[in-house]
Amino acid sequence: MIQERQKPTFLRKLNPITKLWLSLALSFAIVLFQNYYFSIVVLIVGIIWIFLEKYFLEFKVVGFAILTLALSMFLINGTLNPVNDFTKEPVFVLPLLNWKFYKEGLEYALKYFLRIAPLMASLFLLFRTINMTDLGAAMHEAGLSYRSAFIFVSTFQILPTLVKDMQQITDAQKARGLETEGSLKKRFMAFLPIMVPVVSNAIMKVQNQAIAMETKGFNSTAKKTIYRDLEKTKIDRILKYASIITIVASLLYRIF
Amino acid sequence: MANFKNVDASSGKLRSTYIAILIPLGVAINLIGGQVAGALKLPLFMDSIGTAIVAAIMGPWIGAVSGVLFNVIASIINGNIMASLFGLCNICTAVIVGYMVRAGKFQSLLGAIITSLLVAIANAILGAPIAVVVYGGIQGGGVDLFTAGFLALGNDILSAAFLARIPANLADKGIAVFAAWLILKRLPDHLKSLSGAKKEV
Numbered sequence: 503m504i505q506e507r508q509k510p511t512f513l514r515k516l517n518p519i520t521k522l523w524l525s526l527a528l529s530f531a532i533v534l535f536q537n538y539y540f541s542i543v544v545l546i547v548g549i550i551w552i553f554l555e556k557y558f559l560e561f562k563v564v565g566f567a568i569l570t571l572a573l574s575m576f577l578i579n580g581t582l583n584p585v586n587d588f589t590k591e592p593v594f595v596l597p598l599l600n601w602k603f604y605k606e607g608l609e610y611a612l613k614y615f616l617r618i619a620p621l622m623a624s625l626f627l628l629f630r631t632i633n634m635t636d637l638g639a640a641m642h643e644a645g646l647s648y649r650s651a652f653i654f655v656s657t658f659q660i661l662p663t664l665v666k667d668m669q670q671i672t673d674a675q676k677a678r679g680l681e682t683e684g685s686l687k688k689r690f691m692a693f694l695p696i697m698v699p700v701v702s703n704a705i706m707k708v709q710n711q712a713i714a715m716e717t718k719g720f721n722s723t724a725k726k727t728i729y730r731d732l733e734k735t736k737i738d739r740i741l742k743y744a745s746i747i748t749i750v751a752s753l754l755y756r757i758f
Numbered sequence: 759m760a761n762f763k764n765v766d767a768s769s770g771k772l773r774s775t776y777i778a779i780l781i782p783l784g785v786a787i788n789l790i791g792g793q794v795a796g797a798l799k800l801p802l803f804m805d806s807i808g809t810a811i812v813a814a815i816m817g818p819w820i821g822a823v824s825g826v827l828f829n830v831i832a833s834i835i836n837g838n839i840m841a842s843l844f845g846l847c848n849i850c851t852a853v854i855v856g857y858m859v860r861a862g863k864f865q866s867l868l869g870a871i872i873t874s875l876l877v878a879i880a881n882a883i884l885g886a887p888i889a890v891v892v893y894g895g896i897q898g899g900g901v902d903l904f905t906a907g908f909l910a911l912g913n914d915i916l917s918a919a920f921l922a923r924i925p926a927n928l929a930d931k932g933i934a935v936f937a938a939w940l941i942l943k944r945l946p947d948h949l950k951s952l953s954g955a956k957k958e959v
Contacts, residue, residue, distance in 0.1 A: 582909035
């Protein structure tokens, strides 16, 4: 398979373990501090950085998910949430539909939205810039067993093969007259004819894979070595300690 | 391939090789299920087929590991780390399917239907509080329409989230478990159970 080598930017050069620390620190800080300004800054910086790293096309899916989340959260909580004081005047009324939005519900939605959206944007960026094989190697170096690291990494390797299988099977079934568009019922009926062959194929290959892995010494007790050299620079160390300090600080902030 | 029928996969070293293959496979099948559902524009997740299959083949706890790993990896891919809490739902799915298979109840159509019902209810019970803690009840998906309906009827957030999840999960997990059952039926006997459970005679 052809793999694209991307230009190493600051984020890509960071050690994968450092990024895990950073994402942990961000999650703790956003959930425990619950500071709206901090969350908004993280969200905006995250989105700008995604543009700078040229991940915009892939971000479209996540961005769409964030927008749907925002829309449904504010619409439903603003109008229907029981925390609303329905006796008060609504903040505003949507013209034409006459939907009344109340202050408490909107604040409730804002609280949860600003907890999730910044994390979605920033962690998307952090994880997208990790090479998953590097992450597996780094986890193994950090003390995770070889088997667990293998399980983690091989998920990301199986996925493209299965996606390819799925596309082939979808095309084959379409050629046999399966309708994948149209009414909801038709689309429902198309689900199993695609899914069942994809999965059965994959499971039938398991035995071959087991034999291949046996012959390559998967169960050998000899110590396994990894040919990837992962650098750990000064910045990695600084960011790691900064993350630990943030986590401790946010925990202390919550407790006191 | 037929020559390897007598390779004993239910014990010893080979079992751990199978575990190392099937856990990632379960995760990938879950993700593919979600992708197919997305490509067909279905308003459901369909992301527990892999968990159910791995639980049926390898036993409940391997299935549970696969389910949790799926939620962690899905949240890595989407960046929504809080969603990995829904891994608890997948543990539940795996344990129910796994023990039903061990008890030999997952062979008939009726058994499959009962299992789907149990899985759906368990998922609704676990999923509602998680959705309230993580998203405040509204998670930006098809379930929200039901939730809004139950809110409009005057329920509080938690019970609306729970009531909405019953029909949604019945369709979602019901089809997922049924798909797992169909696939298991079609597998050759020596691949049906690698966990040393009762085999179909």
